[in-house]
Amino acid sequence: MQIPTGFEAGVEGATLKADVRDLDFHYGAFHALKRVSMPIHDHKVTALIGPSGCGKSTLLRCFNRMHDLYPGNRYAGGGIVLYPDNTNLLSPDVDPIEVRMRISMVFQKPNPFPKSIFENVAYSLRVRGMTNKNELADRVEAALKGAALWNEVSNRLKELGANLSGGQQQRLCIARALASDPEIILFDEPTSALDPIATASIEELIIELKEKVTILIVTHNMQQAARISDYTAYMYLGEMVEFGVTDQIFIKPQKKATEDYITGRFG
């Protein structure tokens, strides 16, 4: 899908994986997202930045219909179109379970299931009906390799996931997210509970992962957004203030509000 008019392509020939169109979101009476539009480029990392409470996580959670799990939440406006099949992820006709198979999520705190390392990764495959032992083993190995964890755990697969270090647990959660072969992975501040070394390895991994998947990441850390993302979106009070190529947002933002935030004058 070529970039529709009105979106800054940034990279020649870039294609879109999804686009958010005039999206509104309400937590009961609270209007948390206001007419948000932004493109999600295929096989790129897009970072959502902005001060606390501006709606970054709310926007991220729309992508896998997590808000559906709580009563009173309401999507409105245009929706989120996923390419290449033009599926509106927020349409009531689209099954949220299907959406979560195509779009997986990694949370702020590593949250392995109380199961073995192997089962943490195999779980989503079993849920999808995979029963063949060899196939499961191959897929688990591929996901753990994809998450740069295989070398550290290949001889510990029966141990509890919770026995791993924090950084390893987060890579296990990334392996779990990868196992189902998603098209997009959502990361919600994935390194905020980790030390600098574990953070660096997750950042390196995210950059590698974009070969396989499209990535959308919420981060409080502007240096992190600058280091790992191709595109950055700056949000404030539920609105999309500015979207662009990361270098442009950080070096020469178009809007004063973005500049004030980037330079630390605000936020």
Ligand SMILES: Nc1ncnc2c1ncn2[C@@H]1O[C@H](COP(=O)(O)OP(=O)(O)OP(=O)(O)O)[C@@H](O)[C@H]1O
């Ligand atoms: N379940 C909820 N019910 C009502 N309001 C909510 C709920 N979750 C978030 N909000 C409100 O929606 C707004 C956006 O919250 P959100 O968590 O998306 O912000 P954020 O930019 O991710 O913030 P942070 O960086 O602190 O995580 C905030 O005003 C928040 O108080």
